[in-house]
Amino acid sequence: MLGNFSYSNPTKLYFGEESLCSLNEELPKYGKTVQLIYGGGSIKKNGIYNQVMRLLKDNGKVVVEDGGVMPNPTVEKLREGVQIARENHVDFLLAVGGGSCCDYAKAVSVSVHCDEDPWEKYYIRFEEPDCEIVPVGCVLTMVGTGSEMNGGAVITNHDQKLKIGHVFGDAVMPKFAILNPKFTFTLPKLQMVAGIYDIFNHICEQYFSGEDDNTSDYISEALMKSVIHSSRIAIQNPEDYEARSNIMWAATWALNTLVSRGKSTDWMVHMLGQAVGAYTDATHGMTLSAVSLPYYRYIMPYGLSKFCRFAVNVWEVDPAGKSDEQIAIEGLSCMEVWMKELGLTMNLHELGVSEEMLKGIASGTLIMKGGYKVLNHDEVLEILKNSL
Structure with missing residues (x-):
């Protein structure tokens, strides 16, 4: 092993067939209004949406939906998500989906309380957050990116023909991630x-x-x-x-x-x-x-x-x-x-x-x-x- 390094990973993982129930342990730690982030709607077809919504309601949360996150999240979608979070004064971001939803949630988390354009700040100048960060949690339904336990957030700008990832620090990593392998069974x-x-x-x-x-x-x-x-x-x-x-x-x-x-x-x-x-x-x-x-x-x-x-x-x-x-x-x-x-x-x-x-x-x-x-x-x- 060469050089000096540090290692820290603050994300708590819950793994297995019963892992979704762990939302009951985690949700009380955060504020009342939750921005529920998901993709094209497959979670509504396979029943995961209903399971998550029931647990959110059981924990007394006000749910603001933010669906339609595309496989390669765009800067336009990022700005839309930031606007949703600001208008509803959200306290917590819950991404239910694959790596794109998790990436998107992290990008929103560092942008809600930032006055600057997130694309310019984080993806062109590669600056670090200097504002309040909205906490993120993940319920994973597709595997590959590892976004559930890292600080990475990849965003696409079609106008500039650029797709760029920013790896943020510990404060942006998901607070928890729920991994139920059965949630991945219906993937094409x-x-x-x-x-x-x-x-x-x-x-x-x-x-x-x-x-x-x-x-x-x-x-x-x-x-x-x-x-x-x-x-x-x-x-x-x-x-x-x-x-x-x-x-x-x-x-x-x-x-x-x-x-x-x-x-x-x-x-x-x-x-x-x-x-x-x-x-x-x-x-x-x-x-x-x-x-x-x-x-x-x-x-x-x-x-x-x-x-x-x-x-x-x-x-x-x-x-x-x-x-x-x-x-x-x-x-x-x-x-x-x-x-x-x-x-x-x-x-x-x-x-x-x-x-x-x-x-x-x-x-x-x-x-x-x-x-x-x-x-x-x-x-x-x-x-x-x-x-x-």
Whole structure:
């Protein structure tokens, strides 16, 4: 483990089939008016909405509804949510849905009592909150982002063709998160597998950096193996509780900052995927799957020893009689087979990206400096071309 670091995670998790009842423990800690945040209405079809509303009413809450949060929350929706919170003097934000609802709730939480435009303050200047923060809680119905136990909030600005994430500090993290694996059973297969790949790539983004013998990397390898194993069960039987519960738990630990301790981290796949998402509004996990292999094959020579380790420890590649390069290539080939097995999107063309868009996407890609290679604009463009 290199360097000095701190670790803190104030989010309290409730996990399991009976976890929703824990709202009775948490809701009394917060004020009377609750802004109920959800997406397109699936929670009303599967009964989760009625369960949550009953618990809110039983706890004497005044509920202000804020539905219609889209898969890639927009700056316009953020401003609408802030207005709802201000007009109703809300005391608490309860997100019921997937990572987009959780991200959106956190973005609203830091903006309600701020006089400045949230996009400019948090997503262009990357400032930290200097105003009162409205507390957030999450009831998770889709897994992938890890947003239920971190400070991240990704917002899309279609006018500027930018999709940007801001990772806020402890004060913005959800106060609690409720994780019932059964709430994920009704997800369409596309959303399930996109979420699975989002989990896996979160781990990769933190794993593919550094050369030291780091405990975090051993944890990451175990998490990756768990995701691979459980995903193969879940795509055959989406209602296998053990598989779905393991996927849900892995998603949380993939991005609650634990496996990033004592490491530099990469995050270029996410920067590429988010830039694609700003142009296409495509499903986040699929934008990641479309650019991952071209990116990893490009940087592999600069981090060859880690890619060898990945091949052997995660994919069980037999290294006997092979060069380091052959081992690393075989590991990425195994990853490709698994991705296709899941039915992930493997190129940008399937997401509606044309060659004419690539220069704009490259210009909108933020460059990160923690991985094995700091890319320049031309290299980003080359990787995007290889992803078509």
